[in-house]
Amino acid sequence: MKEDLIDYLIENLDKENAEKVDLIRYNIGSKIYYYGDQFKKHKKNPIKRKLRDFLEFVAIIFFKKSKSKGQKKILSSAYSSWNKQLEIIGYDVYNPCWNFTRAMKIESSSKLYFLTKKINRYFELKDFNYLISKDFFSLINEFSVLFKEECIANKYEALILPQDVGFFEKMAIHIFKELKLPTIFWAHGGMPNRYDGIMSNRTDYSIQWGQAQVDAFVKNGYDPSKFFISGHPIYNTCPKELKFSLENITVLTKSLTGVSPQSHHQMEDRGNAIMYLYSIQKVLEKIGVKKVLLRPHPSENFSWYEKYIDNDFFVEDKLVFSESLKRATLVIGPVSTSLIDSLHYSVNYLVYEPLTNGKNVYGVFPTPPLDGLNPKIPIANSEEELEIIIKEKRKMDVSVYNDFAKTPKDLSFFKKII
Numbered sequence: 001m002k003e004d005l006i007d008y009l010i011e012n013l014d015k016e017n018a019e020k021v022d023l024i025r026y027n028i029g030s031k032i033y034y035y036g037d038q039f040k041k042h043k044k045n046p047i048k049r050k051l052r053d054f055l056e057f058v059a060i061i062f063f064k065k066s067k068s069k070g071q072k073k074i075l076s077s078a079y080s081s082w083n084k085q086l087e088i089i090g091y092d093v094y095n096p097c098w099n100f101t102r103a104m105k106i107e108s109s110s111k112l113y114f115l116t117k118k119i120n121r122y123f124e125l126k127d128f129n130y131l132i133s134k135d136f137f138s139l140i141n142e143f144s145v146l147f148k149e150e151c152i153a154n155k156y157e158a159l160i161l162p163q164d165v166g167f168f169e170k171m172a173i174h175i176f177k178e179l180k181l182p183t184i185f186w187a188h189g190g191m192p193n194r195y196d197g198i199m200s201n202r203t204d205y206s207i208q209w210g211q212a213q214v215d216a217f218v219k220n221g222y223d224p225s226k227f228f229i230s231g232h233p234i235y236n237t238c239p240k241e242l243k244f245s246l247e248n249i250t251v252l253t254k255s256l257t258g259v260s261p262q263s264h265h266q267m268e269d270r271g272n273a274i275m276y277l278y279s280i281q282k283v284l285e286k287i288g289v290k291k292v293l294l295r296p297h298p299s300e301n302f303s304w305y306e307k308y309i310d311n312d313f314f315v316e317d318k319l320v321f322s323e324s325l326k327r328a329t330l331v332i333g334p335v336s337t338s339l340i341d342s343l344h345y346s347v348n349y350l351v352y353e354p355l356t357n358g359k360n361v362y363g364v365f366p367t368p369p370l371d372g373l374n375p376k377i378p379i380a381n382s383e384e385e386l387e388i389i390i391k392e393k394r395k396m397d398v399s400v401y402n403d404f405a406k407t408p409k410d411l412s413f414f415k416k417i418i
Helices: 005-011 015-023 024-035 046-062 080-088 112-125 134-154 167-178 211-219 271-286 321-327 338-344 382-393 401-403
Strands: 073-076 092-094 159-162 182-186 205-207 227-229 249-252 291-293 314-316 330-333 349-352
Touching: 005 024, 005 092, 005 291, 015 024, 015 080, 015 167, 046 134, 073 080, 073 134, 080 092, 092 330, 112 134, 112 182, 134 167, 159 167, 167 205, 182 211, 205 211, 211 227, 211 401, 249 271, 291 321, 291 349, 330 338, 338 349, 349 382
Parallel strands: 073 092, 073 159, 159 182, 182 205, 205 227, 249 291, 249 330, 291 314, 330 349
Antiparallel strands: none
16 A cells, blocks of 8 residues: 555546646645644635735736737746846746736736636635545646647747646646647755655756756756756855854754655654754853844744743744844754855854754755765754854855855856747
């Protein structure tokens, strides 16, 4: 028997329905795994959602921009800053119907737009049984037909996505490949750590922020010929020197995954998220630190943490992240894209990943690019190592920033793709 519920369903369904379940694997996974007070909850009001959906579509029609002539059209849900850069170098970029942004540049019939919103609402509000029912599968079929028709009618020549695990993204990749048009994964984060050969590998091409990420993928068996390097979507300068003092320390939580983007889901012990903070506090108090700012992941609920931690030592960081980094003199946290943010603001990021029998607090082995093998990046794998690195003020080499976020940005490679 399979070890995973969704794999078990796929194995025991006919081919057509099994393919539907695989398309919505991540979305229905949230019904099973995304639970607990450690995660933020969003209020669900179907009436307000429908009204918002209607107003969004009205705004799209009202602010509809004139079509550019002679430019290649791209359908993209990448960072808006990347879409703007693509338009600067001569492409005509549109958002897909599931990706409403302030740019309001969406080409969609009302039928497809509201069907998209309906499917999204159902993912959020309907139960697991409905989402694997024939009724819901019929909506998926309808979306597939309408979306393909509109892609053809609008003459898109490429697809760009920031992830490839959600339903709409998987469906879009499938349809663009049917149409023999290039598909591109443009990383929305800068610290990959999962390599199953499937996730982040469904598209024809992959764009990463720096060479370090590309090397990590290639080391794990991914095809090197599909990768290009863009730089960071916002930052475009390299730090000259890094701050490292105990004056204003920010600690990041070792956040829990919630829904695994991979086919195999490994349950994480949320108690270890608290233990991780206890461990940091123990070391910092030993060297005289009295108080630090604590910053949970955006998906996490600080009020859950404060029930377990020392609230005199850990104070909630309520600042915008950029402002928080401007005041910080040291950031301590797990493997995270926040490393790149910290370096950009000239603050040393001390990676703390305590290991037991070679595995981290959630039972996972370290993976590149932060697997401890890069001499330019000090990583603490125990309380003893954390104390030593802090006392000796071992900084990252500033060149690490350019390894993870190429400067200056360069999108000239796009001419090779489309």
